[in-house]
Amino acid sequence: MKTNRLGWALLGLFVLSGFAGLIYQSVWSHYLGLTLGHAAYAQTLVLAIFMGGMALGAWFVSRRSFGWRRLILGYALVELLIGVVGLGFQPIFEGYTAFSQQTALPAIGNAGLAHLYQWTTAALLILPQSLLLGATFPLMSAGYLRVAPQEDGEILGGLYFTNSLGAALGALAATFLLLPAVGLPGTVMTAGLLNILVAMGAWAVSKWLDQEDEGGKSRPAATAVAAEESEEAVRLGRILLMATAVSGAASFVYEIGWVRLLNQALGATVHSFELMLAAFILGLAFGGLWIRRRSAALTEPVRYVGYVQVLMGVAALVSVPVFAQSFRWVGWMLDALSRSDNGYALFELGTAGIALLVMFPAAFFAGMTLPLFTVTLLRAGAGERVIGRIYAANTLGAIAGVMLVVHVMIPVVGVKMSVMLAALADIGLGLYLLRAVNPARLTKGVVFATSAAVVVLCASLQLGQVEPRMQVSGVFRTGKTMVGNESTTVPFLKDGKTATVAVYRSENPLQMGIATNGKPDAALTTLRDPPTSDEVTMMMAGLIPLALHPAPRDVAVIGWGSGLTTHTLLGSPVPRNVDTIEIEQVMYEGAKLFGNRVARAYEDPRSHLRVDDARTFFSTGARQYDVIVSEPSNPWVSGVASLFTREFYGFMKSHLRNDGILVQWLHTYELDDRLVGTMLAALAEQFPDAQLYLTNGADMLIVASKGKAQPLNAGPWQEQVLAAELRRVGLGMPDEVELRRIGSAELIRQFVRMSNVVPHSDYFPTVSLQAPKTRFEKKNSEFLQQLVVNGLPVLDVVECRKPLGAAAQVAVTEESTFSQWRAVSLLIAKAMREGRASTELRQRSEVSAKEVEYALSLSRFELADPVAFKAWTKAASVLASSTIGHLPSEDVADLWAAPTWLSPQARQLPQVSAVLQAYEAAAMRDPAAMRANARVVLGMPSNSMAPEMREQMLVIAMLGALGSGDRAALPAMEKLYGVRGDVSNNFASVRGFLMAWADSPAQVCMARKPLTAQAN
Template identity: 55%
Template sequence: MPQPPRRLGAALLLLFIASGFAGLVYQSLWSHYLGLTLGHAAYAQTLVLSIFMGGMAFGAWLAGQRTVRWRRLLLAYAIAEGAIGLFGLAFHPLFLGYSALSQGAVLPLLGDGVLARLYPWVSGALLILPACVLLGATFPLLSAGYLRAAPADDGRVLGGLYFANGLGAAIGALGATFVLLPAFGMPGAMATAGVVNLLVAAGAWWVSRWVGEGTLPEAGHGERGAGDGGAAHLGTHTSPRAPGPGGALSRDEGEARSGGSLSRFLLLVAFASGAFSFVYEIGWIRMLNQVLGTTLHSFELMLAAFLLGLAFGGLWVRQRARKIADALLVAGVAQVWMGLMALVSVVLFAGTFDWVGWLMQALSRTPSGYALYSLGSAGIALLVMFPAAFFAGMTLPLFTMALLRAGGGESGIGRIYAANTLGAIAGVLLMVHVLIPLVGVRFGVTLAAVGDTALGFWLLARARTVLPSGRVLRWAAGCVAVLVLSVVLGRPDPRAQAAGVFRSGAPRLHHSAEVVYLRDGKTATVAVVRSGEGNSAAIITNGKSDAALVYDLAQAPRPDELTMVLTGALPLLVHPAPANVGVIGWGSGLSTHTILGSDRVERLETVEIEPAIHEGARLFGSRVARAYEDPRSHVIFDDARTFFAAGRRHYDVIVSEPSNPWVSGVASLFTREFYAFLRSHLAEDGVLVQWLQAYEIDDALVATMLSALLAEFPQAEMYLANDVDLVVVAYPQAVHAPDVARLEGEALRVELARTGLASAEEFALRRMGGTRVLRTFVDAYRAPPHSDFHPTVALRAPGTRFRGETSDTLQNLVDNGMPVLDILGERSPQPADAPILELPSHRFTRAHRGAVRLAAILRGEDAPAAAPGAGSLHAETLLGLSLLGPVRDVADWASAAAAVADATIGHLPAEDLRGVWIEPDWIDADVQPEAVRRLLDLYAAAAARDPAAMRAAADAALGLPDPLPLATQEHALVIAQLGALGEDDTAAVERLHRDYGVAIPSSERYRMVRHLLRVWAAQEARG
């Protein structure tokens, strides 16, 4: 005998919450998986959303056609959930096989044609379609089975199930990104969702036996087609009409019009309502990306906000279902309010820049601050999205109620659900491929809102309850007023859209900045902003500046120019014959322009996913002219994986310069799988040049990306482009010797010279080390190779961006002050007379020229002109304490000497340190206290790069009876360890650490240097 519906309902709602959780885990993970084949998170999200909804529509329709023939619907639901679970468990190995087949056989066979462009979309869709069909079948099966047990509670059943599924989906969206992916990676998260589905299947099977299913609709009262002219009923399970406000039973809507007409009408309305809702979802996400940042975290927070709105709309219907006498009337009102709230959301969006600005300024840049920022982001997303989504969540249960009460039968549940999900697909495609290109994101949302309100009034006109015409007219006038206000007040300041408030905390750019280009592309909103002086401009994607440069070569270069010119120059410097070049990412076009400055390049193909970036960067004019005008330059708007694989392309050089790894989808371009893919498309003597940002990221994440690169490229070198940009040159085989003679061409030489790249010495200055240095860095952080399927960078980089972290350990190895890389044989300092252009945004050039000035000061020579700095002040202090005979204040003298040593010894070769530390002219060493003599010996040995002398002098300094200042003690420890390494005594490095290092606090300058020396020694010991 069936159990009480309340207990049954609680069990089924819990099961459907779990089912919704698993379903959104799948959707989230499928976006990650298919992003690896489509190349951009936005495209992957669009495809997954379309196929997810389309498959569900087909599954819902199919199940709706079968429910009246099946006795045990809950058992059928259990079978569907079980099949989904098995698919989840099998998906990862299935995807690996699909990827290998696609990249290795299918795409090369298809070549460059349309089929190669369509293949990733079609094959990706087919890959997830079976599970989507099964997911779509679950709601009609469960709801119809539930309704058979509780026929009098159609509204409560439907609203409750919509709420349960939506709530579970919101939890799944957050759980996938914030819990499952960090803990288990994509394979483990997918398997977890599969296990959840299997548990749901087991629970549904148990409930099926518990309630004793087995009754079909009575003979003679079965399902009728829409064209039968009569009202179809659920037999003995037909729900009675709920009492209206006055207590009388409402008249069946089906008595007022033909069942077929109402059915077709509701299907059309459900389709349109679903389309408008998903236009909103895409539009809101695109708008809020400019405010919250295009990160994996922000996307899932926005998705959860949308799903929560839908869920609570369903809950409202569940709680009030018995009081709803005219479902079409309530649905019409909900549609009108949905449109109005969507118009209001546009106005709210315009104000979100100030809210996020306040949030950024109020929070500390700490992990807890980022947690609060995420909560604040969720609140902003809810404020913008929840109201309209709430009314959207009401509509589908109300449409289904109206159809059921008109005698639509069990199959009506599936048909309404299918129509709504088909509409969702149409909305996604309409927004991405029609509305955004034609009218932009904001007006796309506005047009959908107008459509929603019109749909609401159409529903009101078809409702059984006739509203007074005066009230309807007042509502219509109110809607027009809200529309006008939305259009007027909802226009955001272009300077706010380009400001990147989520990074800077400034809600808008300075009023002098001019936004000369602003366009909503299919994947991002792109702006070009000209400075107030009009002499420079930046191209900005979703608020994130991707490149900035000056218009006139006579002006000093911007930091980004140093990066882009070096990235373009390095392949020309190291490759003897770079005939065919592939570039990933257009940016400003300056890297492509630089490479084309060489006549040795025969063809250059630049792959860019967003056409608006290419269009906007054209405004940089002559600075990037070759990229646009040179016939060797070819731009392809596609995903690099797909394009490179099509036609079996092979290049002499591949340059990869994507955006920052915290940007959603970009981190997949820094994985072992992607580097293996790039290596397969390089010639045997090819070169990979990888741009890697060191700002808004920490050492550990840089290490895991370098670990991925080194796992596929056995040889690599690191260069510093500016203070915070790294460039890696990787080789599949032997390293090519650089040759500046290859940088031919007058125009190219002029462009290189202004960025400090006119000589071999300037390139050598920027080189930080080779493979051994990079492997030591990776080992120091015990960094596993970054993987497509364990997206550590995408998950952690948004937090490092918020905290404003910088990865500077590799830079500190070069300019810490001691000859670390000299002794390790990885780098040599440039001589004082080397033609080094000092650049404000390049720390190595500043350090080198600063060392030259300090050396001149200590030798009593005329120092090169420069503004007074900390180094000069320390040198003056050191001279003042040293020129009057024996040093009296040893501690002050030692501190000043340590500061000058940091600024000179590691930056100049031994011959340029004579008279400075080697046989110093500025101090009479013979009359000094023992501590001063020991320190002079210590720094002289380090300046001479003499390992034996370094070790002996360091031992003597560390053994002084009176402790030296901490900075000097740390110098002595590092010099002792370097001397030990220079003498191949690796065991002494760890012994020195135990005997002295544990007791000597680590400064920020030397903390990781000391750790890396120990790692290097351990590597040497292992052989």
């Protein structure tokens, strides 16, 4: 009974210990990702140091604890030390980061030495806790075994199971519960507190044991140790130490290989990574549980572990064709699930299920090996020190596996073949162990195991083939298991150290795209075909520095992508040096296939590829630039969101010269307004002066100035070749850049206030945790675009943004939302003057043409009739929102001051006249008149007009109050008219934006200018 109570107590403590241990591994990956850059590098280092430290810790304990009597007390002290270090990790890391970026790396001019410094110091940062964590298993195991020496297999299997089960739960809790709630600092402190709690529990158990044993004298350390190992035990020990090292190496080749493979089907998010990690550890846990329940019946443990090794290799081979089916399963899930919170929860469960199908079988057998190797040597009389030696050898093998697969196997043979080679190593090891037991015997089991391995290998090679179009499909986003159609080809597909890069090509029109782990990063067409939306963004990212900086001599670009941004920058003779920082060499190799579209990026001697992490590269040698263009991958990709934080923007600012500018790309698709707001808040905190542009329909560029912002200059358009390239994508003149401008830093700050968000931080990774969900739910952040295209002069009043007039000859392109709105507005204005919709309007927008025809037809009715008037108000609201906000006063005021599209009799009606005067005031941008005339309309019975018009009138009145300097009137207007005017909800977010502006100390544009017109 005493032993049972002790066992349950120790197993419970070891669950908590494992739980805390994997919290450390998870948060260390986040922390070191901020130092080393890409999440894959951070995860590799954490795995290596985590396992290596544990190996050293286990080895040290196995050497030193031989004569220790109170091992459970020693275990308690180790857990206490782990907890204390955990509590202090955040300030230690902050100090280390500041010293590295501000002192150490700037003093190191050599990239190789900088990397050596980073990897060495980052390793030292987590090594102390790793050493201590490595000591826990041998201390707990040996301490428990001294109480019940006859239950070795049950004890070792049970401890391995409970520790691994706790670890799996810890990995999930860290990502899905703790990080969202308390960020990195709170999460690592939680782990520290758990270690201290475990230490207190272990101390209590130790005291209880002392009392039971009358001070512990009845069980000295020596009784648990074999006095002399036999020659056979020594020989067996050498074999099994080698075997556990090989087994550990293969297991971690599997883990990294499976993660890399499944990233292509599940998406490379922090959520999918932790689910995969949990699936792997869960397999290890249940392998330990299997041994716990069956160890007593093992009469030939070496033979048993030989079969286990073979089965592990076979299961790993089977995982390859299982992975090949994962694309179809993900596609089926996305087709079947609703894009909602519940749908995302089910998708995550499905992701976990797929990870279990791929990983669990081989991991299950891997979980058996460590307790089996240890039990075998204990029963051979090796003594308790063998626990630490086996554990150390296994973890040293794991380190070798991590380094081998990342830096040798994947670059040479690819991810899938790396997994298969590791499987063959496990099978070979198993067959060796089976023959090592009795070389003279060739049993039927050995023959069967060999034959089965050969059959499964052949089947895996055949069934594990994945159609390249599947690997490029990005099924986790689109739900489609193939990219393009049958004519689509994949001329380039290669596994790099951090990601799998593919280039795909489709016909009609000829288009090529480049993708990372299945996620498209850029798509280009030929110069003869219409451009893609990506081309507009990339070329504008290259154009903006040339047009807004007076002398952009030294330019840095974060992210190679297709190479088109760098190519555009080099179309001007002004830059003398363009450094493009890309962490994955294979991306650079793949983008070469874009040929002459990006030729300058590869051929111009001013272009320099820097294969490095951005933070490391900029810190090394204290580099300074005139312009930094940041075009990383989407922030939902694991590790990328750290390039959209207040800390990173502050870091970028320190590497800009005094008149330098930062050009930051940010997409609005697959994000919501709050996530966009938190990233914009981070940038605005560091750069008080910024301009916001919409390049196409969903991509933004934020141009942040360290000094005073400069006006557009015509320099880039004077270069003949570059000018021709710019004209093709609708950027052929400065007006076409200005057309895409949304607003200034003040607009960004008010959007942040309205969104009620805090700046995105390295230590509170909100975006990486929430963006995978918004991606799944297909959310889009559209508010900033709506400020321009809502149809009312919102930005004219608050930002002095004047729309381009009819005289401006700007290109209308399918990829520019604002240019299309402007073109349609001009045609609608023309239709209102002529009394009919033109053929051109019908061709450009059939919906708009029908709306205009309907509004014109209603205008011929007798509008004194209440029913006809109400129908007319809805039609008039459509005409207003289609013209007033999109065109300047000189091009739109006559439509409302002298509306030829409306009969003279209708214009004389008081209710119609009131509406026209309110819209005329809005068209004239006259704040006082807007406020007064809109309130007249709002004073009419609410059921006399369409709700769309009442909303417009409320916004016009609020704009008038703001423009008149009476911001205090807005809450009263909202209270008086907002409830009744909120039926259609088209302008609810605009009203929230105006309320945020009214509640801030910032003055709106027109309130700072003299008024040129008065209210009627």
